[in-house]
Amino acid sequence: MSKGLFITGTGTDIGKTYVTALLIKSLRRKGYDVGYYKAAISGAPSVGASDAGYVNKTAHIGEDEDLLLSYLYDHAVSPHLAARWEKRPVEKEVILQDWQRVTAAYPYVTVEGSGGIICPIRDDEKAFFQLEDIVRWLKLPSLIVSPAGLGAINDAVLTAFYMKEKGLPVQGFIINHYTGSPMEQDNLRMIEKLSGKPILAVVADNDEVLDADADAIIRLYQ
Ligand SMILES: Nc1ncnc2c1ncn2[C@@H]1O[C@H](COP(=O)(O)OP(=O)(O)OP(=O)(O)O)[C@@H](O)[C@H]1O
Ligand SMILES: [Mg+2]
Numbered sequence: 001m002s003k004g005l006f007i008t009g010t011g012t013d014i015g016k017t018y019v020t021a022l023l024i025k026s027l028r029r030k031g032y033d034v035g036y037y038k039a040a041i042s043g044a045p046s047v048g049a050s051d052a053g054y055v056n057k058t059a060h061i062g063e064d065e066d067l068l069l070s071y072l073y074d075h076a077v078s079p080h081l082a083a084r085w086e087k088r089p090v091e092k093e094v095i096l097q098d099w100q101r102v103t104a105a106y107p108y109v110t111v112e113g114s115g116g117i118i119c120p121i122r123d124d125e126k127a128f129f130q131l132e133d134i135v136r137w138l139k140l141p142s143l144i145v146s147p148a149g150l151g152a153i154n155d156a157v158l159t160a161f162y163m164k165e166k167g168l169p170v171q172g173f174i175i176n177h178y179t180g181s182p183m184e185q186d187n188l189r190m191i192e193k194l195s196g197k198p199i200l201a202v203v204a205d206n207d208e209v210l211d212a213d214a215d216a217i218i219r220l221y222q
Contacts, residue, residue: 002034002103002104002106002108002109003087003107003109003219003221003222004108004109004110004111004136004138004139004140004221004222005102005108005110005111005112005140005141005142005143005171005220005222006111006135006138006140006141006142006143007019007020007023007110007111007112007113007142007143007145007146007208007222008113008116008135008142008143008144008145008159008163009113009115009145009146009159009161010112010114010116010144010145010146010147010155010156010158010198011115011146011155012115014145014146014147015050015127015145015176015177015203016112016113016145017051017054017112017149018176018203019145019150019174019176019203019210020036020051020055020059020110020112020117021055021058021059021063021205022058022059022188022203022208022209022210023059023110023174023210023217024055024059024061024110025035025051025059025209025210025216026061026209026210026212027108027214027217027218028060028061029063029145029207029214030214030215030218032107032108032214032218033106033107034059034061034106034108034109034110034218035063035067035068035101035102035105035106035108035109035110036052036055036056036059036061036063036068036082036109036110036111036112037068037069037096037098037102037109037111037112038051038052038069038070038111038112038113038115039047039069039070039071039090039098039111039112039121040065040069040070040071040072040073040076040083040090041071041072041073041114041129042072042073042076042077042079042082042113042114043073043075043076043077043082043083044072044074045072045074046149047065047066047068047069047072047147048065050069050072051069051100051112052069053065053068054158055068055107055209056068062093063105064183064197065152067098067101067102067105068099068102068183069098069129070088070090070095071083071088071093071094072082074086074108074197075086076102078114078115078119078120078139079119079121079122079197080120080122080123081101082121083121083122084124085131089122089126089127090121090122090129092127092129094133094139095137096137098122099137100220103194107172108218108221110221111135111140113131114134115131115167116159117131117142117144117159117162117163118131118132119126119131120129120216121133121134122167123216127154132142132163133217135168136168139222140172140222141169141170141175141206141220141221141222142168142169142171142172143170143171143173143200143220144156144159144160144172144173144197145158145173145174145175145176146159146173146174146176146191146202147175147176147186148172148175148176148177148178148179148187148188149168149177149183149184149187151185152175152184152187152191153190153191153194155188155190156191157190157191157194157195157216160173160195160196160197161195163189171197171199171200172198172199172200172220173191173197173198173199173200173218174200174201174202174203175188175191175201175202175203176202176203177203177204177205178202178203178204179204179205188202190219199220200216200217201217
């Protein structure tokens with residue numbers, strides 16, 4: 001039975017892909033056969049140039065591109081809007097089928113979300129669902145990637161509270177763009193105190209390894 005972990009973030013462009021690549025790279029170095037999957041990517045011209053291609057290369061997964069994601073959209077807007085414009089709605093059956101394929105290939109699969117946790121994936125006359133529904137279909141626990149700086153307390157704690165309200169299990173945070181300044185150190189303390197969730201690792205700009213215990217991180221996959 002394969003295990004999975006969902007990587008969400010406090011917003012778009014906050015480093016989910018960067019952190020996910022580091023995480024998978026570090027786990028693979030320790031001998032864990034960890035794969036990657038993203039249901040929908042918007043704003044990329046090809047798989048190779050997308051989040052999936054970046055992680056595949058950086059984390060040395062070496063997988064066929066078509067196993068890494070289900071939907072690729074050209075327009076850099078929320079997947080539900082890109083899908084409408086490009087007339088290619090996300091189908092639940094396709095996601096579940098692709099999930100079967102990737103979990104058959106890897107004992108551990110890291111799933112990157114699109115945007116933050118509130119992200120509509122499909123909104124048309126036939127169906128409505130959001131990213132959090134995909135997390136539920138795949139029965140995944142989550143990690144939240146959050147920047148370290150000013151505004152992080154609000155964004156990180158709101159994301160954790162929203163997920164708690166929606167019954168989505170959160171394993172903790174990975175803090176990105178960490179410089180270790182006194183304010184950031186206090187942000188980390190406050191995020192843990194107010195959310196009740198642990199900070200599992202911090203990532204500085206241009207880090208090439210994840211400074212965390214791989215055996216502890218792998219136990220977050222369920
Ligand atoms: N720790 C870091 N060091 C250097 N560059 C970083 C770091 N974190 C993020 N970046 C850069 O910031 C940009 C946005 O990061 P990234 O693509 O990982 O965000 P994201 O949350 O995955 O975005 P999306 O919502 O589009 O999936 C990228 O150019 C990435 O290389
Ligand atoms: Mg990304």
